[in-house]
Amino acid sequence: MQNKMPVKVLEFLFDALTDQSPRSRTVGRTRGAIELSQAILGKGWAYISQLEDLLLETDHRARRIDIEAFTTYFELPIRSVFQKPRFVTAGAAGFRALSAMDAAALLVHLDDIGFNTDPMLLIEGLLPTLASATHVTGSEWTVLAYQRLQQKTQTTIRADAIDKDGEWTSSKLKDSSGRRLEFTRVGVQPFQLQVSGSKYLKPRHEFVTCEYCGYEYTKGDPEAALTHRAEHARVRQCIDPTRLKQLQDRLLAVAEPELVIGSSPIWMHRQIYERAFRFKREMQFDFTQWEGSARHKNTCPESQAYLFADHTAACGSGAIVGACAFWKDETRWRLRWVWVCPKMRRAGVLARRWPQFLTRYGDFELDLPLSEAMATFIAKYGSDWQKNSIKGLKADE
Ligand SMILES: CC(C)(COP(=O)(O)OP(=O)(O)OC[C@H]1O[C@@H](n2cnc3c(N)ncnc32)[C@H](O)[C@@H]1OP(=O)(O)O)[C@@H](O)C(=O)NCCC(=O)NCCS
Ligand SMILES: [Zn+2]
Structure with missing residues (x-):
């Protein structure tokens, strides 16, 4: 839950829940608790004052509880409820109340964090009303699951403010029912309460x-x-690329079918983006070197990219076996990245395009660092200027 608790309410919780004296708890059901629960079930609504009384019947530590802070935190709606007037035109005084279901859910939440609330007093009366439900609210779900989840949950409540310079300290205690409570303060302010049921098992991730x-x-x-x-x-x-109809058609219809610039269709931009991403992953770089995304074209005029269509029968005509991207700095072009799918490496995919790249972009630069494969490639296929420019560079430097 993303909700935050006001610091002063958390302070109350710290105070109340660290009081583990036996007199704070009532053992067994009191007559008062039974009567109040029956009254709530009878009308379907729990007035806030009734809830306060009910809580006090089972746990004396609840005497200063700010119920409305908890209903806000647990997102339980308080409504104005009226006694049905005999004449609808007559005036009537309203009471602030929770539905009996939401009241039961509140008792469960308070039980989960260590108050002695006996939610079964209400739940026993509410379960029959849920027997044939096909949809349930959050509170109804809480009520349905209570017996299965009792002592098996973990609740964490955080304050709505933190003392940024304060020191973190925490203290722990186990209550008489086996719940483990952890109180964390930052500076003097309470920051977090975490309560784990006695049967709570940390999920194994x-x-x-x-x-x-x-x-x-x-x-x-x-x-x-x-x-x-x-x-x-x-x-x-x-x-593992397979035949792509769009590229196959393009190979037959367009002069420079592999070139990807601002005016090229979006699917080509998307395919480049995917490969720029794979390149980044494989080389463990921090950034994807491509100004477009899966949804947006890269329309920078300085950018020209290529999709490599399979020239063998290995993946099929129109299969995209790799890609690369160029960028024009002030006067010179630069190869930013090139990526060929692993199973098509050393099959001449890049080598067969290199002469055409040299014709179009001249002695273009190479983005560093170079992979070992690329350094070997340049040593064999690079222009003299390119070979010279990488001399002295160790691979991956
Ligand atoms: C580098 C890369 C783009 C090369 O593309 P390619 O299409 O496989 O290269 P080619 O088949 O055209 O290789 C031509 C020559 O380059 C050299 N070469 C390419 N990859 C090599 C490797 N892994 N080890 C040694 N030499 C290699 C060889 O001399 C090869 O000729 P040969 O196979 O006849 O010996 C490709 O391996 C790749 O995508 N690697 C992962 C990404 C990467 O390193 N990109 C470059 C970043 S700077
Ligand atoms: Zn997978």
């Missing part, structure tokens, strides 16, 4: 890395599994 696409995710997390699937498919397009 088992990280796995997909060897194919490099995506790291938490095992068993369905959300992460979906994101991984999308990422995996994206990466596969680059690493």
Whole structure:
């Protein structure tokens, strides 16, 4: 939960919950608690004053509790509730109240953080009303799950302000029901309360890395599994490219079918972006050297890029086996990056384009650092000027 608690309410919690004297708690159900719960269930609403009384019946430490601060924090709506008038035109005095369901949820939340609230008093009466529900509110869910989750949750409440220069200190205690409470202060101000039930088990975050696409995710997390699937498919397009109809058509119809500039279609820009990203990943650079994104073209006039269409039968005609990008500095062009999919390396993909690049861009510079493969490539295919310019440079420097 992203909500924050006012510092003074957290101070109250620190005070109340560190009081572990036996007299603070009532053992067993009192008559008062039973009667109040029945009254709440009877009308379906819990007046705030009734809730205060009910809390005091089970835990004396709740005597200074600011209920409205907790309803705000746990997002439980307080409503004005009226006794139904005999004549609708008559005036009536309203009471501030929570629905019985929200009141039960509040008792569960307070129980979770260490108050002795006995939520079952209300829950027993509410469960039958949920038996045939197909949809539930957050509070109804809390009520349904209470018995299964009792003592198994962890709640963390943070203050809405922090003393930036203060020192962090924390103290811990275990209450009589086995809950573990941790109070953290920054400076003199309370900052965080964390309460773990006696049966709370830390979720084991088992990280796995997909060897194919490099995506790291938490095992068993369905959300992460979906994101991984999308990422995996994206990466596969680059690493194991297959025939792409759009590029295949272009190879037959356009003079410079592989060139990507501002006027080229967006799909070409997207394909360049994906490969700029793969290059960044593989070389472990911090930035993607491409001014476009998956949605936006790179329209910088200084930029010219190329998609490499497969010239062999390995991936199929129109398959994109690599890409590169050039940038024009003041007067000279520069090769910013070049990436060929691993299975098509050493197959002459770059070599067969190099003479054409030299014709178009002259003695273009090379962005450093050079990979070992690239340094060997230049030694063999670079112009004399390029060979000279990398002399003395060790690979990856
Ligand atoms: C560097 C890279 C772009 C080369 O593209 P390529 O299409 O595989 O290169 P080519 O097949 O045209 O290679 C031509 C020559 O370059 C040299 N070369 C290329 N890769 C090499 C490697 N891994 N090790 C040694 N020499 C290599 C060889 O002399 C090769 O000729 P040969 O295969 O007949 O021996 C490609 O390996 C790649 O994408 N690597 C990962 C990204 C990268 O390093 N980019 C350059 C950053 S500066
Ligand atoms: Zn994957």
